[in-house]
Amino acid sequence: MTHDKQPPYLRPGERLVLFDGHCKLCNGWARFLIRHDRRRRLRLASVQSPEGQAILAWGGLPLERFDTLAYVEDGRLLVRSTAVLRVLAQLPWPWRAFAWLRLCPRPLRDWCYDRIALSRYRLFGRYPSCLLPNPDHDERFLHG
Numbered sequence: 001m002t003h004d005k006q007p008p009y010l011r012p013g014e015r016l017v018l019f020d021g022h023c024k025l026c027n028g029w030a031r032f033l034i035r036h037d038r039r040r041r042l043r044l045a046s047v048q049s050p051e052g053q054a055i056l057a058w059g060g061l062p063l064e065r066f067d068t069l070a071y072v073e074d075g076r077l078l079v080r081s082t083a084v085l086r087v088l089a090q091l092p093w094p095w096r097a098f099a100w101l102r103l104c105p106r107p108l109r110d111w112c113y114d115r116i117a118l119s120r121y122r123l124f125g126r127y128p129s130c131l132l133p134n135p136d137h138d139e140r141f142l143h144g
Helices: 024-036 050-059 080-089 095-103 106-124 135-140
Strands: 015-019 042-046 070-073 076-079
Touching: 015 024, 015 050, 024 042, 024 106, 042 050, 042 135, 050 070, 070 080, 076 080, 080 095, 080 106
Parallel strands: 015 042
Antiparallel strands: 015 070, 070 076
């Protein structure tokens, strides 16, 4: 979905990945992005952070129930499998090759995404609180 105004905390051209900071799978995803986004194209924010909450509100997403990954690029908010595939397209080879999965019908992609998202705490566990970024990764995270 596209919005008329710039998302809060983001400068024009910045790309943001919102993730559940309590979810072990989601934290693994954030660490994966830090490791493989060598060009530093992606910023990160947990949905529980003040910045994440402001972006969720801007995008009209729930502020208390976090069942999807969200990605913001050029004033557009993408969610679920579309967000994952767009993020992968920002990474170097071989990860960007997975973006071809966007050719699969979105309902099928989102059904697969939802199976994992709805079971992620049971399958992977959760942290009692959001993990703080390592000092050397701090600039990758969105701050107000």
